Amino acid sequence: MLLTRKANGSVAREGRLARALSGVLAKTMDRRAFLRRSGVALGASAVASQLPFRIIGEAEAQEKKVAAKVEVKRTVCTYCSVGCAIDAHVQNGVWIRQEPVFDSPINLGAHCAKGAATRDQGITHDSRRLKYPMKLEGGKWKRISWDQALDEVSKRLLKIREESGPDALMVVGSSKYSNEQAFLLRKWVSLWGTNNTDHQARICHSSTVAGVAQTWGYGAMTNSYNDELNSKSLFFLGSNAAEAHPVSMLHTLHARENGCKVIVADPRYTRTAAKADIYVRHRSGSDVALLMGILHHIFKNGWEDKEYIRTRVYGMEQVKEEVLKKWTPDKVTEVTGVSEAEVFQVAKTLAENRPGMIVWAMGQTQHNNATTGVIRASCLLELALGNVGRRGGGANIYRGHDNVQGATDVGPNPDNLPGYYPVAVPGSWAHWARVWNVDLEWLKKRFASEAMMTKPGITVSRWIDAVLEKNENIDQDPNLRAMIYWGHSPNSQTRGSDMLEAMKKLDLMVVVNPYPSATAAMCAMVRKDGVYLLPSTTQYESSGSCTASNRSVQWREKVMEPLFESRTDHMIMYQLAQKLGFADQLLGKKDGKQNIRLVKGKGGMDEPDVEDILREINRGVWTIGYSGISPERIQAHMRNMHLFDARTLRCKGGKDAKTGYDLTGDYFGLPWPCWGKPEMKHPGTPNLYDTSLPVMEGGGNFRALFGVERDGVSLLAEDGSHPKGADITTGHPPFDHVLLKKLGWWDELTEEEKKEAEGKNWANDLSGGIIRVATKVHGCMPFGNAKARAVVWNFPDPIPQHREPLYSPRPDLVEKYPTYDDVKTLWRLPVRFKSEQQKAVKEEMHKKFPLILTSGRLVELQGGGEEQRSNRWLAELQQENFVEINPKTAAARGVRNGEYVWVSTPQRNPDGSFVRIKVRARVTEGVGPDTVFIPFHFSGWWQGRDMLAFYPEGTEPRVRGDAVNTAIPYGYDRITVIQESKTTLCQVERA
Ligand code: SF4
Numbered sequence: 001m002l003l004t005r006k007a008n009g010s011v012a013r014e015g016r017l018a019r020a021l022s023g024v025l026a027k028t029m030d031r032r033a034f035l036r037r038s039g040v041a042l043g044a045s046a047v048a049s050q051l052p053f054r055i056i057g058e059a060e061a062q063e064k065k066v067a068a069k070v071e072v073k074r075t076v077c078t079y080c081s082v083g084c085a086i087d088a089h090v091q092n093g094v095w096i097r098q099e100p101v102f103d104s105p106i107n108l109g110a111h112c113a114k115g116a117a118t119r120d121q122g123i124t125h126d127s128r129r130l131k132y133p134m135k136l137e138g139g140k141w142k143r144i145s146w147d148q149a150l151d152e153v154s155k156r157l158l159k160i161r162e163e164s165g166p167d168a169l170m171v172v173g174s175s176k177y178s179n180e181q182a183f184l185l186r187k188w189v190s191l192w193g194t195n196n197t198d199h200q201a202r203i204c205h206s207s208t209v210a211g212v213a214q215t216w217g218y219g220a221m222t223n224s225y226n227d228e229l230n231s232k233s234l235f236f237l238g239s240n241a242a243e244a245h246p247v248s249m250l251h252t253l254h255a256r257e258n259g260c261k262v263i264v265a266d267p268r269y270t271r272t273a274a275k276a277d278i279y280v281r282h283r284s285g286s287d288v289a290l291l292m293g294i295l296h297h298i299f300k301n302g303w304e305d306k307e308y309i310r311t312r313v314y315g316m317e318q319v320k321e322e323v324l325k326k327w328t329p330d331k332v333t334e335v336t337g338v339s340e341a342e343v344f345q346v347a348k349t350l351a352e353n354r355p356g357m358i359v360w361a362m363g364q365t366q367h368n369n370a371t372t373g374v375i376r377a378s379c380l381l382e383l384a385l386g387n388v389g390r391r392g393g394g395a396n397i398y399r400g401h402d403n404v405q406g407a408t409d410v411g412p413n414p415d416n417l418p419g420y421y422p423v424a425v426p427g428s429w430a431h432w433a434r435v436w437n438v439d440l441e442w443l444k445k446r447f448a449s450e451a452m453m454t455k456p457g458i459t460v461s462r463w464i465d466a467v468l469e470k471n472e473n474i475d476q477d478p479n480l481r482a483m484i485y486w487g488h489s490p491n492s493q494t495r496g497s498d499m500l501e502a503m504k505k506l507d508l509m510v511v512v513n514p515y516p517s518a519t520a521a522m523c524a525m526v527r528k529d530g531v532y533l534l535p536s537t538t539q540y541e542s543s544g545s546c547t548a549s550n551r552s553v554q555w556r557e558k559v560m561e562p563l564f565e566s567r568t569d570h571m572i573m574y575q576l577a578q579k580l581g582f583a584d585q586l587l588g589k590k591d592g593k594q595n596i597r598l599v600k601g602k603g604g605m606d607e608p609d610v611e612d613i614l615r616e617i618n619r620g621v622w623t624i625g626y627s628g629i630s631p632e633r634i635q636a637h638m639r640n641m642h643l644f645d646a647r648t649l650r651c652k653g654g655k656d657a658k659t660g661y662d663l664t665g666d667y668f669g670l671p672w673p674c675w676g677k678p679e680m681k682h683p684g685t686p687n688l689y690d691t692s693l694p695v696m697e698g699g700g701n702f703r704a705l706f707g708v709e710r711d712g713v714s715l716l717a718e719d720g721s722h723p724k725g726a727d728i729t730t731g732h733p734p735f736d737h738v739l740l741k742k743l744g745w746w747d748e749l750t751e752e753e754k755k756e757a758e759g760k761n762w763a764n765d766l767s768g769g770i771i772r773v774a775t776k777v778h779g780c781m782p783f784g785n786a787k788a789r790a791v792v793w794n795f796p797d798p799i800p801q802h803r804e805p806l807y808s809p810r811p812d813l814v815e816k817y818p819t820y821d822d823v824k825t826l827w828r829l830p831v832r833f834k835s836e837q838q839k840a841v842k843e844e845m846h847k848k849f850p851l852i853l854t855s856g857r858l859v860e861l862q863g864g865g866e867e868q869r870s871n872r873w874l875a876e877l878q879q880e881n882f883v884e885i886n887p888k889t890a891a892a893r894g895v896r897n898g899e900y901v902w903v904s905t906p907q908r909n910p911d912g913s914f915v916r917i918k919v920r921a922r923v924t925e926g927v928g929p930d931t932v933f934i935p936f937h938f939s940g941w942w943q944g945r946d947m948l949a950f951y952p953e954g955t956e957p958r959v960r961g962d963a964v965n966t967a968i969p970y971g972y973d974r975i976t977v978i979q980e981s982k983t984t985l986c987q988v989e990r991a
Contacts, residue, residue, distance in 0.1 A: 068091050068092050069091070070090065070096070071089070071090045071091075072087050072088070072089055072090075073087070073090055073557040074086070074088075074101065074556075074557050074638050074639075075088055075539070075540060075556040075557055075559055076402065076539075076546055076548075076554045076556050077111065077402060078118065078121075078176060078402050078539045078540065079114040079115060079118070079401075079868075080112075080114070080244065080246075080401065080402060080862060081245070081398065081400060081401060081402055081403075081405060081548055082225065082246075082248050082548065083106050083107070083402070083546070083548030083550075083552065083554055083669075084100065084101075084104065084107035084110065084111055084247050085104040085106065085554070085638075085641065086098050086099070086101065086111070086118065087100075087101055088119070088559040090559060090560060093560055094560070095119055095540070095559050095560050097119075098116075098118065100116075101641060103641040104641050105226060105641060105644040105645065105646045105649055105668050106225065106226070106668070107247045107250070110247045110250055111247065112246035112247055112859055113859055113860045113873075113874060113877060114860065114861075114862055114868060114874065115247070117868075117871055117873040118540075120871045120873055121538055121540065121867060126954075127870065128870035128954065128955050128956065129514055129515060129535065129564060129566070129870075129955070130514065130515060130516045130533055130534075130535040130566075130952070130955055131535060131564035131565060131566075131954075132535060132564065133146055133148070133532065133533060133534050133565070134533040135529070135531065135533070136523065136524060136528065136530065136531040136532075137529055139527075139528040139529075141520075141524070141533075141952040141953070146534075146565065146567070149532055149534055150575055150576060150579055151579070152532070153508075153532050153534075153576070153579075154579035154580055156482070156507070156508050157169065157482060157508070157580065158580065160482050160508065164477070164481055165448045165477055165478055166194045166447060166448055167194050167196060167452060167476045167477060167478055168478040168479070168480060168481040168482060169194060169196060169480070169481070170196040170197065170198075170457070170458055170466070170480050170483055170484070171185065171189050171192075171196070171197045171412065171484040172197070172198055172199065172460050172463070172483065172484065172485050172486060172487075173185045173197060173198070173199040173407065173411060173486050173487060174199055174200070174401075174407065174486060174569075175199050175204075175400065175401035175404035175407045175408075175411075176401050176402060176403060176487050176539065177403060177411065177487060177569060178406075178539060178542065178543075178544025178545055178546055178556070179403065179410055179411075179544065179545045179546060179547060179553070179617065179626075180544045180545065180570065180613035180614055180617070181542075181544065181568075181570050181573070182199070182403070182407040182410055182411025183410040183418050183616070183617050184570050184573050184586070184608065185412045185486065185569075186410070186411055186412045186417065186418055187432075187436060187586060188573050188577060188582075188586060190417070190432075190446075191446060191586060192580065192582070193446030194447070194448075194452075194457060195415070195423050195455065195456060196457040196458045196466075197412040197413070197414055197457060198412060198413065198414050198458070198461075198463075199408075199412050199460065199487075199488070200400065200401055200404060200460070200488065200863065201399075201400075201407060201413075202459050202460045202461050202976070202977075202978060203460060203461050203492060203978055203979055203981075204361075204362055204365060204399070205362070205365055205397065205399055205400065205408070206365075206459075206976035206978045207365045207367075207370035207371040207374075207375055207973050207975065207976050207978045208360070208364070208365050208397050209976075210371045210975050210976050211370070211374075211375030211975075212375060212379060213420075214371075214376075214789065214792045214794075215376060215379040215383075215788055215790075215792065216379070216388065216703065216788035216789070217688075217689070217702055217703025217705050217783065217786075218624065218688060219408075220405065220551055221395065221396055221397040221398070221405075221549050221550055222388060222389070222394030222396070222397075222687060222688045222689065223391075223392075223393070223394045223395075223396055223550070223687045223688070224396075224552070224686055225245075225250075225251045225396070225549070225550060226251055226550075226646055226647060226648075226649055227357075227391060227392060227396075227649075227686065227687060228255045228260070228357065228392075229251060229254055229258065229646075229647050230255075230391045230647070231255055231260050231355060231356055231357050231393065232259070232260055232261065232353035232354060232355060232356055232392065233260060233261045233262075233263065233350055233353035233354070233356030233357075234252060234255065234256075234260055234261070234262050235263045235265070235346070235350060235356065235357070235358045236263065236264045236265070236266070236273075236276070236360075237264075237265045237290075237291070237360055237364060237378065238266075238287065238360040238361055238362065238363025238364030238365070238374070238982075239272065239359045239360050239361040239364075239398055240266065240268075240270040240271065240273075240361070240857065241272050241359065241361070241398060242270065242271035242272040242859070243270065243271055243272075243856075243857050244361055244362075244398065244400075244856070244857040244859075245361070245398045245549075246859050248398065253275060256277075260353070261277045261278070261349050261356075262277050262278075263276060263279075263280070263349060263350070264276040264278070264279050264280070265279075265281075265290060265338075266280075266282075266363065267282060267283060267284040267854055267927070267928065267931050268884070268927050268931070268933050269926040269927075270926070271859075277349075278349060280338055280342050280346060281338070281928060282336040282337060283335070283336055283337045284852050284854045284983040285804070285805040285808070285852075285983035286336040286337070286802065287364060287367070287373075287374045287377070288369065288373040288374055288377050288802040288803075289327065289332050289336050289802045290332065290338060290343070291374070291378060291380070291381055291800070292323050292332070292800070292802070293327055293329065293332030293336065293343045294343055294346055294347045295319075295327070295377075295380060295381055295384060296324060296327045296329070296332070296343075296347075297343065297347035298347050298351060298381075298384055299323055299324055299384070300324065301347075301351070303351035303385075304316075304320075304384045304385065304386075305354075305384070305385060305386025309386070310718060311717060311718040311721040311787075312383075312701075312702060312717055312718075312721055312788060313383050313787050313789075314713070314715050314791065315789060315790040316380075316384065316790040318790065318791050318799065319380055319384075319790045319799055322799050329343065329344075334813075335802055335813060351385065354385055354386070354387060354393065355387050355391065355393030356387055356392070356393055357382075357392070357393060357394050357396045358378050358381060358382055358394075358395055358396070359396045359397075359398065360395070360397055360398070361397070361398045361399075361400070362856070362982065363982060364378065365973075365982075366973075366979055366981045366982040367982055367983060368803060368805060368819050368820070368833065368971055368972065368974060369797070369801065369802070369803040369819070369820075369973070370973045370975075370976075370978060370980075371795070371974065371976055371978075372792070372795045372796060372797040372801070372974060372975060373797060373800045373802065373803060374800070376792065376795075376797075376800045377800040378395060379395065379788075380790055380800065382395055388689060388788065389687070389689030389690050389691060389700070389702070390687070390692070394687065394688070397549070398549055399549040400863065401862070401863060402539075402548075403546035403547060405547040405549055405551065406546055406547030409547060409621070409624055410626065414456050414457030414458060414459055414827065415456035415457070417429070417431075418432070418617065418620060419620060419621035419623045419624055419626065420623055420624065423456060423457075424454050424455070424456065425454070426454060427764065429443065429444075429453065431620070431763075431764045432620060435616060435620035436585070436588050436620075437588035437589070437590050437591075437593055438585045438588065438590065439590065442585075443585075446582075448476070448477060452476065455475070455476075455828070456827055456828075457827070457828065458476075458480065458827060458828050459827045459976075460488070460493065461493060461494075461972065461977050461978060462972070463480060463483065463502070464499045464501075465498075465502075465829050466479060466480040466828065466829060467479055467480045467481075467502040467505050467506060468498065468501060468502050468505065469829060469830070473829070473830050474829060475825045475828040476828050480506070481506060481507040481508065482506065482507055482508040482509075482510075483508070483509050484510045484512065485509070485510070485511045485512070485517070485519050486512040486513075486536075486569070487512065487513055487536070487569070488513075488517070488519075488864075489518060489863055489864020489939070490517065490519045490522060490864070490939070491518050491864045491865075491936070491937075491938070491939035491963035491966070492863055492936065492965065493965055494968040494971070494980075494981050495907060495969065495970060496907075496915070496965050496966030496967070496968075497907060497908065497909050497915050498907075500522055500525070503519075503522055503523050503526060503527065504526040504527060506530070507530060508530050508532075509523050509527075509531045509532075510531075510532045510534065511523075511532070511534070512534045512536050513533075513535075513536060514535065514566060515866045515955065515957075516533050516951065516952055516955045517864065517866050517939075518866065518939035518940060518947075518963070520950070520951060520952060521939075521940065521947040521950035521956075522947075522950075524950035524951075525942065525950050534567075534572060535564060535565055535566040535567070536566055536567060536568065536569045536572060537563070537567065537569070539556055540556075540558075540559040540560060541558065541559070541560055541566065542562075542570075542610070543556055543610055544556055544610045544614075545614055545629075545631070547669075548669065550669075550671055551669075551671035551672045551684075551685070552649070552667070552668055552669025552670070552671045552684070553626075553629050553669045553671075554634065554637070554638060554669050555631065555635045555637075557638075562601075562602045567602055567605075567607075568601060568602070568607060571601050571605060571606075571607035573586065573608075574587075574598075574608050575605075587608060588616065595612065595615075595616050596608045596612040596613055597609040597612050611631040614629075614631050615630070617629075618630055618678065619766065622762065622764070622765070622768070622771060622782075623783075624672050624673055625672045625674045625675045625676075625682070625685070626672055627675070627676060627677060627678075627768060627771075628674035628675055628676055628677060628681075628682045628684075629672065629678070632659065632678070633661065633670060633678055634669065634670060636656040636658070636659060637663070637668060637669060637670070639656060639657075640663055641668070643663055644667075644668040648667075648686065649667045649671070649686050650665065650666070650667050650668075650683075651663040651665060651666045651667075652664070665681075665683045665697070666681075666683045666684060667683050667684040667685070667686045669684065670683070670684035671685055672684065673685050673700075675771050675775045675782065676768050676771045676775060677768045677772075680772055680775075682696060683698055684698060685698045685699075688700060689702050690723075691721060691722060691723050693724055694723055694779050695723045695725075695779050695780065695781060696776060696779065699724055700781050701717060701721065701723055701781055701785040701786075702717065702785070702786050702787060702788045703781075704731070704732070704733050704734050704783060704784025704785060704786035705783070705786070706786070706789060708733050710793065714731065715731075715786050715787055716731025716732060716733070716785065716786050716787065717730065717731035717785045717786055717787055718731065721785070722780075723779060723780070723781065723785075724779075725779045726779040726780045726781075726785075727778040727779055728778070728780050728785070731784070731786055732780070732784055732785050733784045734761060734763075734782065734783050734784040735761065735762045735771075735773075735774045735782050735784070736760065736762065737757055737758055737759060737760055737761070737765075737770070740757075740770060740773065740774075745773050745777070745778065748773045748777055749767075749770075749773060750769065753765075753767040753769025753772075755767075756769065757769045757770050762774065762782035762783065763783075770782065795975070796974055801817070802817045803817055803819045803820065804817050804818065804819065805971065805983040806819060806837045806840060806969075806980060806984075807840050807845055807849075807971065807983075807984045807985040808837070808840070808841075809850065809851075809852055809930065809985060810846070811841045811846060814837060814841055818834060818837065819834055819837045820833040820974045821833060821834055822834055822835050823974075827977055831972055831977060832970065833974065840985075845906045845985055846985060848914075848987065849904070849905060849906055849986050850930075850985070850987065851889065851931065851932050851985065851986050851988060852930055852931045852932070852983060852984070852986075853903070853933075853967075853968070853983075853984050853985060854931060854932075854933050854982055854983060855933065855934050855935065855964050855965075855968070855981055856935060857935060857936070857937065858878055858935045860877045860878045861874065861935065861937035864939060865937030865938060865957075866939070866957055868937070869937070869940075869958060869959040870957045871958075872958060875957070875959045878937075878959065879959055880920050880961055881917075881919045881920070881935065881938040881962055881964075882919050882920040882921070882922040883901060883903055883919045883920070883922065883988065884922050884932060884934075885901075885922070885923055885932050885988060886923075886924070886925060886927050886929045886931075886932075887923050887924075888929045889929050889932070889988070890921060890923045890988075893989055893990065895921045895923070895988065895989075895990055896921070896923070897923040898920060898922075899920070899990060899991070900918055900920060900921070900991035901918070901919060901920075901921045901988050901989060901990055902916045902917070902918055902944070902988070902989050902990075902991050903916060903917050903918075903919060903932070903934065903964075903986050903987070903988050904916035904917075904967070904986060904987050905967040905969055905985060905986045905987075906969045906984070907969035909943075915966060915967045916943055917934075917943060917944070917962035917963070917964065917967050918941065918944035918962055918991055919934060919962060921988075932988060934964040935964070936964050936965060938960070938962060938963055939957075939960065939963045940956065940959075940960025940961060941960055941962040941963075942962070942966070943962065944962065944991075946960060947960065948960070965981065967986070968984055
């Protein structure tokens with residue numbers, strides 16, 4: 001154990017990243033020369049710390065002693081969504097050394113602390129990995145065999161299914177799966193017969209996906225990190241990228257060096273703020289008012305892009321009218337606490353520095369009005385400035401986990417089948433049954449009813465209520481009785497004390513994870529049996545693809561064989577499916593055909609072939625263009641990273657030596673949409689909706705997703721607004737067999753394509769012919785060409801509204817800007833809004849808990865933090881959970897830096913007492929006197945008590961602490977029920 005405790009628990013962390021990067025980027029030299037010269041420092045992570053030097057030192061020493069051949073396996077960091085590539089050096093099957101990939105256009109040879117320390121993930125016996133299956137028996141953890149575990153788990157599941165139906169189970173998947181595993185799990189759950197499945201995207205960016213897609217078509221980041229080099233302004237609102245997406249800051253700081261203005265608005269003065277030209281501190285939860293205030297100055301001064309709005313945006317006049325009337329500077333200051341001069345300065349800077357981007361992460365997404373308010377207002381700002389669909393402009397939305405984008409695109413979502421085909425549309429099921437080679441009628445019978453098959457399922461944010469809520473209030477027959485936590489941390493969800501009650505009440509909890517996670521310890525605190533732990537591998541023990549935040553897809557080579565008794569997730573899915581009776585369907589085996597081959601995995605056991613799974617994704621996901629992203633193409637990209645330009649992501653020329661594949665013109669990782677079949681060679685789309693490029697060079701336009709007309713007003717793009725070179729030079733609806741015939745383009749399909757395309761549209765024509773003719777032959781977007789929507793008429797707030805948090809420090813503002821009415825059924829459950837808010841006001845929670853509590857990330861940790869807190873290098877850097885508190889606030893409570901404090905909140909324990917957590921005080925002016933900040937990566941304490949005794953022996957993380965989410969109370973977004981964890985109330989007192 002190398003942990004070295006730092007004095008008084010505080011950690012010297014100021015400015016490491018900032019110093020390293022600013023030093024590096026201040027020099028002007030060509031990229032490769034610079035990287036070579038500073039390679040060890042930057043590559044092995046000057047960004048991070050001294051850690052990688054030690055790792056590399058150890059590994060090199062070993063290499064000298066052993067003469068066996070060293071193989072280099074190229075993989076991708078499994079932590080955040082930046083997508084930094086790693087070269088893993090393997091000798092005798094052991095991962096002995098790692099290097100950042102200097103040729104990667106994404107990370108340019110850099111890693112942050114996490115990436116640099118990732119080799120430690122499970123390579124030693126003291127790694128705290130779950131090494132073999134276990135079950136809870138008589139309140140004790142007991143080692144069992146895989147056969148016993150699979151047998152008992154499947155028997156219990158089948159019994160629950162027989163007694164209560166398929167909806168009594170929920171499977172929480174993972175944003176850390178490969179695309180193939182995420183896809184396979186969505187299929188697995190469908191074959192079981194429920195839509196009760198979800199993953200971390202629900203609690204990090206579900207509101208982004210909904211808000212952005214409803215505005216312009218796709219719910220994803222519009223541009224790339226690299227494209228920031230083309231920006232003249234970057235507005236960070238709700239993102240502390242320097243800690244949450246550290247290597248992305250390479251691009252941000254490089255842009256800044258080129259004159260790009262960086263603006264940060266945040267309730268907390270973050271490391272990102274330390275690099276800003278303008279920093280604005282606004283009250284947590286007041287983002288809509290701030291954004292509308294900025295728009296007010298833009299409209300008032302006529303700075304909006306009028307021609308862009310005329311041709312490409314629907315409804316902006318209505319927004320302008322409301323903003324000018326409602327969001328006068330005094331109102332903005334009243335809500336946000338930001339002065340008129342500051343707001344004006346931001347607006348003017350953004351207007352004068354175009355193209356520009358807004359950047360956000362979870363600071364925007366976790367509010368009761370996140371989707372309809374914060375996200376949408378951010379979209380409106382960029383549309384008003386004419387930034388979206390431009391190189392250097394748009395919405396750079398930084399996702400969380402390494403493959404949260406991919407898992408959202410093709411994975412376990414309760415409302416969508418892979419590729420955002422909605423479960424509510426019966427045609428989606430017909431489409432996927434064909435692709436999966438599964439009988440549709442058989443599939444229908446797997447569900448409780450066809451009504452349940454087309455009803456979006458329960459979300460991960462609310463599963464606890466699906467267990468605890470009265471049965472008559474739930475929109476499915478049974479309450480949840482069984483949960484499978486398949487790569488998920490419970491401490492990333494709010495209302496921890498309620499979750500413990502739900503865990504107590506379940507019949508069965510199955511945890512599939514390389515680490516047992518806090519779930520195991522929480523369950524063992526309140527249960528004697530009915531809990532199983534199954535060890536799965538990390539992504540370094542498997543191969544597969546993952547999608548970075550910028551939509552580029554990368555391929556990971558398997559670095560090493562599965563460690564200990566762990567098995568790959570897709571092997572476990574297959575083995576469970578065998579026991580549950582749908583293994584053939586999982587493989588698409590019917591009528592003499594089989595979509596997915598079985599190959600030999602760990603110990604000679606069968607597992608589904610990963611490349612075949614990706615080919616099945618290729619055959620079905622036309623909507624967002626995963627159809628063109630074959631394993632062969634992205635593997636060629638990984639072998640030839642040096643051929644891609646770091647500014648444009650484009651390959652100027654070159655062939656893959658292994659296969660002869662010509663990479664010329666491809667964008668790195670074929671950022672989706674990558675239209676048509678792989679052989680059509682669409683290059684991917686680096687920036688969405690960019691009309692300055694031809695479609696076959698990555699160009700596009702806004703998606704026609706909302707009809708062609710609204711109240712007599714056309715929703716299609718105006719004449720002259722189209723991708724460069726398109727044969728249709730005005731707005732048009734999506735392509736289908738009828739439109740193709742009307743245009744006289746039908747005969748451009750081959751006879752084979754015609755047979756398949758008859759009666760189909762661009763999204764369900766499995767021949768790809770409709771897309772081929774639209775894109776390759778005529779240069780048009782398959783999904784039509786429409787305007788973005790400034791007004792989303794199907795949302796409760798068609799124009800974004802400020803709504804006070806459910807637990808607001810300002811009852812006066814609750815009166816003026818209340819939250820929504822309660823909803824009887826949303827995602828199968830009732831959701832309280834106004835009743836909860838009014839109760840809080842009535843009980844004067846703002847007096848009992850006078851401080852705003854907000855949460856966020858640290859550079860050394862990720863998500864629930866179990867892996868990093870088990871990693872000896874990272875554990876050493878962050879040894880205890882803490883609360884940032886302003887000196888004045890601390891002094892008023894007699895609290896000094898480094899002391900333990902209790903942070904209590906309105907969340908209650910079952911006995912009615914308020915929940916409180918014990919953390920160290922970090923006294924800093926980084927937060928204002930009314931706000932405190934706690935990182936959300938900790939677990940392993942329960943309200944001040946160490947949970948060590950409840951972990952299976954040898955699996956407890958090195959660093960444990962109270963989870964902030966144990967204490968964050970009720971509150972959900974009106975559309976996606978993402979938790980309201982960015983703004984709530986608390987009190988702090990000396991422990
Ligand atoms: S955690 Fe993110 S920024 Fe850090 S090395 Fe991994 S991918 Fe890169």
